[in-house]
Amino acid sequence: xxxxxxxxxxxxxxxxxxxxxxxxxxxxxxxxxxxxxxxxxxxxxxxxxxxxxxxxxxxxxxxxxxxxxxxxxxxxxxxxxxxxxxxxxxxxxxxxxxxxxxxxxxxxxxxxxxxxxxxxxxxxxxxxxxxxxxxxxxxxxxxxxxxxxxxxxxxxxxxxxxxxxxxxxxxxxxxxx
Amino acid sequence: xxxxxxxxxxxxxxxxxxxxxxxxxxxxxxxxxxxxxxxxxxxxxxxxxxxxxxxxxxxxxxxxxxxxxxxxxxxxxxxxxxxxxxxxxxxxxxxxxxxxxxxxxxxxxxxxxxxxxxxxxxxxxxxxxxxxxxxxxxxxxxxxxxxxxxxxxxxxxxxxxxxxxxxxxxxxxxxxxxxxxxxxxxxxxxxxxxxxxxxxxxxxxxxxxxxxxxxxxxxxxxxxxxxxxxxxxxxxxxxxxxxxxxxxxxxxxxxxxxxxxxxxxxxxxxxxxxxxxxxxxxxxxxxxxxxxxxxxxxxxxxxxxxxxxxxxxxxxxxxxxxxxxxxxxxxxxxxxxxxxxxxxxxxxxxxxxxxxxxxxxxxxxxxxxxxxxxxxxxxxxxxxxxxxxxxxxxxxxxxxxxxxxxxxxxxxxxxxxxxxxxxxxxxxxxxxxxxxxxxxxxxxxxxxxxxxxxxxxxxx
Numbered sequence: 001x002x003x004x005x006x007x008x009x010x011x012x013x014x015x016x017x018x019x020x021x022x023x024x025x026x027x028x029x030x031x032x033x034x035x036x037x038x039x040x041x042x043x044x045x046x047x048x049x050x051x052x053x054x055x056x057x058x059x060x061x062x063x064x065x066x067x068x069x070x071x072x073x074x075x076x077x078x079x080x081x082x083x084x085x086x087x088x089x090x091x092x093x094x095x096x097x098x099x100x101x102x103x104x105x106x107x108x109x110x111x112x113x114x115x116x117x118x119x120x121x122x123x124x125x126x127x128x129x130x131x132x133x134x135x136x137x138x139x140x141x142x143x144x145x146x147x148x149x150x151x152x153x154x155x156x157x158x159x160x161x162x163x164x165x166x167x168x169x170x171x172x173x174x175x176x177x
Numbered sequence: 178x179x180x181x182x183x184x185x186x187x188x189x190x191x192x193x194x195x196x197x198x199x200x201x202x203x204x205x206x207x208x209x210x211x212x213x214x215x216x217x218x219x220x221x222x223x224x225x226x227x228x229x230x231x232x233x234x235x236x237x238x239x240x241x242x243x244x245x246x247x248x249x250x251x252x253x254x255x256x257x258x259x260x261x262x263x264x265x266x267x268x269x270x271x272x273x274x275x276x277x278x279x280x281x282x283x284x285x286x287x288x289x290x291x292x293x294x295x296x297x298x299x300x301x302x303x304x305x306x307x308x309x310x311x312x313x314x315x316x317x318x319x320x321x322x323x324x325x326x327x328x329x330x331x332x333x334x335x336x337x338x339x340x341x342x343x344x345x346x347x348x349x350x351x352x353x354x355x356x357x358x359x360x361x362x363x364x365x366x367x368x369x370x371x372x373x374x375x376x377x378x379x380x381x382x383x384x385x386x387x388x389x390x391x392x393x394x395x396x397x398x399x400x401x402x403x404x405x406x407x408x409x410x411x412x413x414x415x416x417x418x419x420x421x422x423x424x425x426x427x428x429x430x431x432x433x434x435x436x437x438x439x440x441x442x443x444x445x446x447x448x449x450x451x452x453x454x455x456x457x458x459x460x461x462x463x464x465x466x467x468x469x470x471x472x473x474x475x476x477x478x479x480x481x482x483x484x485x486x487x488x489x490x491x492x493x494x495x496x497x498x499x500x501x502x503x504x505x506x507x508x509x510x511x512x513x514x515x516x517x518x519x520x521x522x523x524x525x526x527x528x529x530x531x532x533x534x535x536x537x538x539x540x541x542x543x544x545x546x547x548x549x550x551x552x553x554x555x556x557x558x559x560x561x562x563x564x565x566x567x568x569x570x571x572x573x574x575x576x577x578x579x580x581x582x583x584x585x586x587x588x589x590x591x592x593x594x595x596x597x598x599x600x601x602x603x604x605x606x607x608x609x610x611x612x613x614x615x616x617x618x619x620x621x622x623x624x625x626x627x628x629x630x631x632x633x634x635x636x637x
């Protein structure tokens with residue numbers, strides 16, 4: 001192979017997307033290709049398992065402000081850069097049941113409009129009684145909550161859309177709890 | 178009777194396609210578990226719904242019991258089909274299904290436990306009086322291995338107690354190689370199965386691999402569906418399978434089939450299973466090898482010569498129905514051969530060859546069946562096994578089946594990645610194969626010969 005077509009590039013992108021690589025450098029003769037996965041969105045980086053003492057009911061009306069529900073998870077996952085109309089996605093790092101609040105009846109971890117830092121917990125995903133806190137993994141303002149409380153989410157499904165903080169732009173705001 | 182209306186398929190590739198086809202015929206809805214790499218696979222398009230369970234590596238997707246159960250419950254499935262490989266023979270999987278009122282389309286966990294531990298399986302076979310290859314109990318150290326090998330006689334075969342698929346299996350030609358090979362085999366067993374226990378068997382040099390398909394139901398009925406001959410293997414990976422076997426006389430056939438049935442009955446086996454035997458061609462004796470508690474890759478050859486649908490039958494049995502056929506209803510008709518088409522390069526030591534299928538034109542015609550999940554433009558991911566398709570040809574007799582296989586291989590056009598199609602074509606023309614004069618080492622001997630020929634050729 002001495003040349004590289006658009007189709008080849010698409011295949012390379014697919015392989016990178018499906019792998020754990022963060023960066024790929026390819027050099028063939030005069031051609032140089034560099035593929036970089038955007039930081040902060042690594043799906044496995046933002047989870048810490050926690051054990052619940054109380055089992056939340058799947059029908060608990062904990063969700064207060066549920067934004068427009070997406071019909072089903074997209075079959076063709078959005079690109080890993082995840083940027084849409086200036087928004088960035090927080091994605092499910094595992095398949096499981098999505099909970100917006102620490103326990104039934106409690107207020108949600110985050111509401112639309114709220115600012116979050118990378119370390120803030122935005123929801124819990126449960127896989128067979130194992131509850132994992134999902135962290136925002138980025139800094140910004142929650143623009144949309146995409147999933148209803150108690151819903152099954154797929155791996156990599158978009159959970160929230162976030163308006164990412166431009167350096168300095170939103171830094172004056174105080175995070176509400 | 179339990180009702181199965183929606184099944185969750187915890188597998189991928191051609192077997193997922195096979196299961197979906199069976200479900201369509203019997204009116205069962207399908208939900209397919211897909212890893213991120215399989216989102217746009219053919220079974221994902223065919224299933225009524227697919228759900229992404231995790232990233233591409235199987236350990237983070239197809240092997241995660243909790244995730245699969247959560248996905249099955251969350252999508253309203255009432256049953257799970259494990260396919261083959263992955264979790265099909267992990268007793269924890271049917272156990273988890275049972276805890277959540279999901280029907281497992283396969284044997285009871287207890288059966289998987291018994292036969293999955295090769296040492297326990299040998300005890301079961303011994304209990305029903307089936308001959309076994311001279312061998313040892315569990316061996317813990319190279320020193321014990323040396324002692325056992327003295328009793329059994331070299332060459333010997335070291336095998337993983339939790340093994341299967343040839344992993345953790347090594348030939349030891351003599352005592353000087355024992356310490357090194359013992360450590361290699363136990364390391365391989367540990368990494369493949371998380372269980373480093375080994376045992377030893379005498380190596381049978383001129384052997385045929387004969388296996389018997391069995392099926393049992395919850396009512397206690399059990400039948401056999403005759404044998405398959407899977408002697409053409411490379412590194413214990415089956416390449417070509419056929420039914421019936423050319424190496425089995427009617428008397429031996431009766432004996433092995435009854436032996437397989439005896440094991441199935443002894444453990445009250447439910448669903449589809451396969452009892453494997455080694456036929457020593459020099460002694461004309463057969464020995465119990467192991468039992469596989471799943472539907473197997475090569476099940477289509479049995480379907481073709483017995484006129485049954487084994488996957489469909491799996492669903493019937495799992496729902497609590499009795500077997501739809503009795504022993505007397507099952508008759509052998511004609512001959513069937515299966516070639517496993519893999520994405521691998523025979524020229525480069527059968528290296529896996531994943532990539533984009535720029536051309537995919539499988540053959541069709543009388544007596545040709547193709548079980549595959551591939552299509553033009555499909556990207557064969559590097560994360561899983563290399564099986565692309567199974568060609569199954571049938572004929573009134575073996576030579577007709579071989580003739581059809583030759584033609585099918587010639588008309589199978591694949592571009593974009595390397596396959597073992599040329600290698601299969603070569604096998605189909607070999608006089609030894611045509612005469613049925615082969616054994617389990619034949620393919621490797623053939624490869625060694627070819628290598629010598631090539632080297633001589635390059636010197637000239």
